[in-house]
Amino acid sequence: MTLTTALTRRLGIRHPIISAPMHVVGGGALAAAVSAAGGLGLIGGGYGDSSWLDSQFDIAAGQRVGVGFITWSLRKSPPLLTGVLRRKPAAVMLSFGDPRPFVDEIRAAGALLICQCQNIDHVWDAIDVRADVIVAQNAEAGGHGALRGALSFVPEAADLIASHAPQAILVAAGGIADGRGLAAALTLGAEGVLVGTRFWASSEALVHRRHHEAILEATGDETIRTTVVDIARQIPWPRGFTARVRRNAFTQRWHGREALLEQNVAVEGPRYRRAFAEGDPDNTGVWFGEAAGIIGTISPAAAIVETMVQQADAIFRRIAS
Amino acid sequence: MSNALCRRLGIEHPVLLAPMAGEAAKPALAAAVSGAGGLGMLGCGYMTPQAVRDTIRAIRATTDRPFGINLFTPLDWTADPEKMVAYRAQLAAAHADLGIPEPDIPNKYEESYAEQLAVILDEAPPVFGCTFGIPGPDEMAALKARGILVVGTATTVAEAVALEAAGVDAVAAQGAEAGGHRGSFLVPFDAALIGTMALVPQIVSAVSVPVIAAGGIADGRGVAAALCLGAQAAAIGTGFLLADEAGLNMAYRGALQGGGVHDTVLTRAFSGRPARGIRNAFLERLAGSDAEIPDYPVANAMSRTMRAAAAKAGRAEYLSLWAGQAGALARAEPAAAILHRVMAEARQALVQAL
Numbered sequence: 001m002t003l004t005t006a007l008t009r010r011l012g013i014r015h016p017i018i019s020a021p022m023h024v025v026g027g028g029a030l031a032a033a034v035s036a037a038g039g040l041g042l043i044g045g046g047y048g049d050s051s052w053l054d055s056q057f058d059i060a061a062g063q064r065v066g067v068g069f070i071t072w073s074l075r076k077s078p079p080l081l082t083g084v085l086r087r088k089p090a091a092v093m094l095s096f097g098d099p100r101p102f103v104d105e106i107r108a109a110g111a112l113l114i115c116q117c118q119n120i121d122h123v124w125d126a127i128d129v130r131a132d133v134i135v136a137q138n139a140e141a142g143g144h145g146a147l148r149g150a151l152s153f154v155p156e157a158a159d160l161i162a163s164h165a166p167q168a169i170l171v172a173a174g175g176i177a178d179g180r181g182l183a184a185a186l187t188l189g190a191e192g193v194l195v196g197t198r199f200w201a202s203s204e205a206l207v208h209r210r211h212h213e214a215i216l217e218a219t220g221d222e223t224i225r226t227t228v229v230d231i232a233r234q235i236p237w238p239r240g241f242t243a244r245v246r247r248n249a250f251t252q253r254w255h256g257r258e259a260l261l262e263q264n265v266a267v268e269g270p271r272y273r274r275a276f277a278e279g280d281p282d283n284t285g286v287w288f289g290e291a292a293g294i295i296g297t298i299s300p301a302a303a304i305v306e307t308m309v310q311q312a313d314a315i316f317r318r319i320a321s
Numbered sequence: 322m323s324n325a326l327c328r329r330l331g332i333e334h335p336v337l338l339a340p341m342a343g344e345a346a347k348p349a350l351a352a353a354v355s356g357a358g359g360l361g362m363l364g365c366g367y368m369t370p371q372a373v374r375d376t377i378r379a380i381r382a383t384t385d386r387p388f389g390i391n392l393f394t395p396l397d398w399t400a401d402p403e404k405m406v407a408y409r410a411q412l413a414a415a416h417a418d419l420g421i422p423e424p425d426i427p428n429k430y431e432e433s434y435a436e437q438l439a440v441i442l443d444e445a446p447p448v449f450g451c452t453f454g455i456p457g458p459d460e461m462a463a464l465k466a467r468g469i470l471v472v473g474t475a476t477t478v479a480e481a482v483a484l485e486a487a488g489v490d491a492v493a494a495q496g497a498e499a500g501g502h503r504g505s506f507l508v509p510f511d512a513a514l515i516g517t518m519a520l521v522p523q524i525v526s527a528v529s530v531p532v533i534a535a536g537g538i539a540d541g542r543g544v545a546a547a548l549c550l551g552a553q554a555a556a557i558g559t560g561f562l563l564a565d566e567a568g569l570n571m572a573y574r575g576a577l578q579g580g581g582v583h584d585t586v587l588t589r590a591f592s593g594r595p596a597r598g599i600r601n602a603f604l605e606r607l608a609g610s611d612a613e614i615p616d617y618p619v620a621n622a623m624s625r626t627m628r629a630a631a632a633k634a635g636r637a638e639y640l641s642l643w644a645g646q647a648g649a650l651a652r653a654e655p656a657a658a659i660l661h662r663v664m665a666e667a668r669q670a671l672v673q674a675l
Contacts, residue, residue: 140516149498151537152647175518184546290519
C-alpha cells in the first residue's frame with residue numbers, strides 16, 4: 001500500500017512521512033528505519049556536535065537520510081553544515097531562523113532544501129529562498145515551536161505557496177501521530193507530514209525508558225509551552241519560540257518564575273541535566289507534544305509508518321464511500 | 322457527507338455555525354446557515370431572556386430547519402473593588418479619547434441564566450449548547466424531557482469526559498485556534514490550549530458521543546480534516562463573520578480584512594475571561610496588568626459602553642475584535658454561499674487527497 005503525493009514523487013519515497021530531526025533523539029537508527037520503511041528520516045543536527053553527527057550518519061549508512069538544523073545555532077558554527085554535506089544527505093532542513101546564509105551551500109551539495117516555518121512571515125522567507133519543501137509547524141508540536149494551530153496554518157500556507165511558489169511542496173508538522181492526522185494534513189492542503197512525537201515514542205528513538213513510560217501514561221492535556229527548559233540548559237533561544245514539554249514537577253516549579261530560575265541556574269542547570277541523564281520524568285524536560293494522548297505503544301518506526309498510511313487510506317475510503 | 326450526527330441533528334451538511342455571542346449573534350445568520358443545510362447556532366448568553374425568546378422566534382419565522390441556541394453556564398466570580406477601580410481608570414482614558422461621558426459602574430453584570438434557561442425550555446429550540454461548564458442534572462433532565470439535544474464545549478480530554486458523564490448528546494472540541502472566549506472550565510486556561518489537530522482525535526477516542534471539531538476551521542479543507550480526525554462535524558465561527566447576515570460594524574469588518582488578522586492573541590482585556598481576538602491598542606495597553614482586570618462578567622459589563630461607542634465611531638482600537646487563527650480564510654459572502662463553498666471545498670480536498 002502506498003500513498004502517493006507530490007512529496008513522495010519529489011523525494012522518491014513511498015510514503016509522505018518525514019521524521020522530525022529531533023535533537024539527541026533522532027539519531028541514525030531512527031532516520032534509517034523511517035527511510036527503510038518508505039518515508040524519509042532526518043537526523044537531528046541539534047546544537048552542533050560534529051562527532052555525534054558523524055557517528056549517526058555512520059549508523060544510518062546504506063539508507064538515504066537527511067538532516068535538520070536549528071538555524072540560529074548553526075550560524076554560530078557553519079562548518080558543521082559543511083561537514084554534514086560531505087555525507088551526502090538527501091535533504092537538509094533548516095528551522096528557527098533566517099535560512100539565507102546556508103541556502104547556496106546546501107544546493108551546491110545537491111541536497112533538497114527543507115525550510116520549517118512557524119508563522120506566515122517564515123513562509124515568505126521560505127518562498128524567497130525557493131525552498132523545495134516548506135514545513136508548516138503547528139503549535140501542537142513537541143519541542144521548539146510557536147503558536148499557530150494546524151487547522152488554520154496549513155491551509156493558509158497552502159494558499160500562499162499555491163499563488164507564489166507552486167513548485168514548493170507543503171508538509172504539515174505538529175500534532176500528527178496517526179493516520180487520522182495524516183489524512184487531515186493531506187486534506188488541509190499539505191502533501192505530506194513531518195512527525196516528531198510519534199517517532200520520539202519509537203523503539204529506535206534515543207529516549208530514556210522512563211521518559212517513554214511517561215508518554216504512554218500522558219494525555220495531550222499534560223504538556224506546556226515554556227522557556228524554562230532552555231533557561232535551565234542555558235541555551236539562548238530567540239524570542240518567539242518556546243518548547244513544548246511534559247507538564248511535570250520541573251515546569252510547575254519554574255514556569256512563571258523564569259527570572260528566579262535564571263538566578264539559580266548554577267544549581268538548577270546541573271540538576272536538570274542530571275535528571276535528564278537519569279531519565280527522571282519529573283525534574284527535567286520530557287520532550288513530547290500534544291499528540292501524546294493518542295500514542296499507546298512504543299513501536300518500531302516501520303510499524304508506525306505502515307499503520308499511519310493504512311489508517312489514512314482507510315479513512316479516505318470510508319469518507320469517499 | 323452526511324453521517325450519524327447529521328441525521329440526529331436533522332441537517333444535511335456536517336457544518337455548524339459556531340455559537341458566537343455578541344455582535345454576530347443575529348437571527349438572520351443562524352437562519353441562513355440552517356436554511357442552507359448546516360446547523361445555525363447563536364450565542365445568546367448576553368441577551369435578556371426576552372431577547373433570547375425573540376431570537377428563537379425570529380429564526381423560526383425564517384426557516385423551519387433545525388438550529389441551536391447557546392448559553393454561558395454561570396461561573397463563580399467576584400466584583401473586586403480594587404480591580405474595578407483600576408480597570409475603570411483604563412476605561413476612563415478610552416472614554417475620554419472617544420469623547421463619551423466617564424464610565425459608570427453597571428447596575429448588573431450578567432443576565433439571569435435561570436431565566437434564560439426557562440425560555441429555552443419553553444421555546445424548545447432543537448439544539449442547546451453550553452459553554453463554560455456543564456448544566457446541572459435537573460437542567461439536563463429538563464432539556465432532555467423537552468426533546469432538546471445538548472452540545473457541550475470541551476477544551477481538554479478531561480472536560481469532554483465530564484460532559485459525556487453528565488449526559489450531553491455531543492461534545493464540541495474547542496482547539497486553541499478558536500476565536501472568542503475559551504470554554505475551559507476544569508483547568509486553568511493556559512493548561513487548556515490544545516491545538517484542534519491534537520485535541521479532536523484524543524476526544525474522539527475518549528468519549529462515545531459524537532464530536533464536533535472547532536477552532537481554526539474556516540474553509541472546506543478544515544472541514545475535511547476535521548472529519549479525517551474522527552469528528553462528525555465541524556464548527557465554523559470566524560469563517561462566517563464576514564457573511565452579509567452577520568452585519569458586523571465596519572471597523573470590525575475592516576480589521577478582519579486587514580493584515581492584522583494574522584496577529585490574534587488571547588486576552589482578558591475586554592471581558593475578564595481569556596478570549597482570542599485581533600491585537601489592538603486597548604488589549605496591548607492592558608497586556609501588562611492582567612492581574613488588575615476584574616473577573617468575567619464584571620469587566621465585560623464595564624467595557625460595554627466603550628465597545629459600543631467604538632463600534633459607532635469606527636474605532637477598532639477599542640473594540641473586542643474576536644477572531645480565530647483562521648480569520649484570513651474568511652470571505653465576504655452571503656452565509657448560504659459560504660456554506661456551499663465550504664462543502665464544495667471539502668469534497669475537493671478529499672478527492673485530491675485520495
